[in-house]
Amino acid sequence: MRGMAADKVVKAFAVTAGIALSVMPGRAVWADNLTDAFIGAYNTSGLLEQNRALLRAADEDVAIALAALRPIINWSVNINQEYTKTRSGSVVTTTNPARFFSGLTLTQLLYDGGASVLGKQSAQETVLATRQSLIDIEQQVLFRATTAYLGVLLQEETVQIRQNNVDLSSEELRASNDRFEVGEVTRTDVALSEAQLASSRADLADARGDLSTAQAEYLNAVGKLPGRTAGQPSLPNLPRSQSDAIGLAQRNHPAILSAQHQVRAFDLIVRQQRAGLGPNVSLGANAGVRENFDDDDYQNDAGLSLNFNQPIYAGGRLAATVRRAMATRDSSRANLLNVQKDITQGVTDAYVRFETATASLTASTERVRASQVAFDGIREEATLGARTTLDVLNAQQDLLDAQLSEVLSRTERSLAAYQVLQAQGLLTAERLGLAVQIYDPTLYYNLVKKAPAQISKQSKDLDRVLKALRRD
Structure with a gap:
């Protein structure tokens, strides 16, 4: 079994x-949506692999602490050369025997005031703290994937808007040239249209550069280049209020849970150091063969000893060790308070960010609608001579700004929603139901x-x- x-x-x-x-x-593996980005990041993250290895190292500390409660058996070989000069009256005797010993030695701790047991319990609390730290790292990895995916999506939509603006500016330039040929506008109007087209092309080049940068970040965060994105992800279920989100985060966030386990671990270390000031009792045993190189004589050796030690004075090291453990414990308690405050602030910031982005998206959508109506009207009026070329270009710029603002607000809302999840400690592969082998x-x-x-x-x-x- x-x-x-x-x-x-x-x-x-x-x-x-x-x-x-x-x-x-x-x-040639393409991520089309945010879930694919999550899966890629979870499966390829070197940061996750690094912290999983650190967790396994913490696991081994429990085994090392447990080993202190078990017998220690060593095979020992000893070669000893002695020199002895003895005088008895007028007789002087000199001996220099050479001896060889081979055998087994055993040491078993019998009593140390519970220090070794406390050390094991402290190591176990450290394991639990490290597990929670690993979950927090997992959240960071997945949120970076979220940021990378939404960054690519934002830049793709920006490039598309910029490209449409270039096409529109080209049409306006042709229209200006046509009106100039029939004497409806001046050379100045044509120059304005040419400048607008040149500016649009420059902005398009910048947008394509930003898209390349976003794709590079996606490759780093997810482990593969993005394909054509599937659009804005659906928003996750969020708490009904900011206070609900804070309450859940205080109970569930891995950073808080990790800090709590660290406090308990350092409490146990303080008790361990104090127990180390008491007596220590151990059992010793050995068995082997002892021979003399001077002749063929040998003897079988075996011994049993009971050893008692009580620290009395070590130059001040003993008391300093206890005080150091207490200071470290106090530091961990203060850190727990700081972490709790930081998590509360993080939830508040993320929740406010989401609400602000939602309101901004609503306003931006209405702005796009109004700007489109205004542009279409001014453009039509310009064909009738009631508006100047500058009026058309200004309306075109207003429409462009409105479209870019809407795209940015929509991306910001999605990012803020997943930031709320992370702030609550819920942005994990298990809670998201990702199709991965959960570690x-x-x-x-x-x-x-x-x-x-x-x-x-x-x-x-x-x-x-x-x-x-x-x-x-």
Whole structure:
């Protein structure tokens, strides 16, 4: 049964590794919507891989702390050369025996005031804190994917608007030339139209450059170049009020949960350091063979000892160690308060940003409608001689500004909505229901938490897991 369980663990890690390898830059894999961007970022993020490795290192700290409660067995070889000169009356005797010892030594902690147990508990709290930090990193990775996707979408729409403006400016230039030929306008009007067209072309070039920059960021964040985007993503379900969002964030955000576990870990370390000031009792044993190089004599040695130690004075190091642990604990408590305040502010900022973007989008949409009506009217009036070329160009610029403002507001609203999710601690692959192999932090921990020996079957299972993670 244990072998089957280990195989499942290895397969789970192997699948994760396989998915990550299957989506790499340069391959013809196209992300058309925000969900695809999420999946690409989750599967290819080096930042996630880095922090998963840090979590596995924290898992091993639990095994190391547990090992302090177990017997320590060493194979020992000792070669000893002595020199002794003895005088008894007028007789002087000199000896220089050479001895060889080979055998096993054992040390077992019997009592340390609970310091080792507290050390293990502290390591476990650190593991829980690191898991929450990993979730927070996951949120950062997915939000960066959101920003990258919406950035590409914004620049694509901007390029399209700029291109339409170039086409419109070309039409206006032709119309100005036609009216100039029949004497309806002056050369100045034609020059104004030429300047407008040149400016539109320059703005289009800038927009295409911004699109290339946005695509480069998308490649970095998602792991592949974007295809044609599918448009604005649907908005996620958001809380009914700002206070509801703050309440959920205070209970659920991984940064707060991580800080809480860190406080508990440092509390345990303070208790551990204080316990270390008390007595320490250990059992020692050894068994082996001792030989003399001077002759063929040997003897079988075996011994058993009970050792008691009580720290009394170490130059002030003992008290300083306790005070240092207390200061670190106090720092972690202050950090928890800061994190809670930062999360509250983050939710408030994101929620206000979403509401502002929503209102701005409503106003921008109405502005586009009104600007379009005004432009069409002024353009028609210009054909009848009631408006100048400058009036038409100004109306065209107003319409362009309104269209760009609408696109920007729509993108801002989508980005703010997902920022609200992140601020609440809800922007994770599991909560989003992404079609990915979710990384399970308990798989590796369950293999190492009992500190398996190197020669055990469980240790060999761990080697297979690590090989799958390294993707050798």
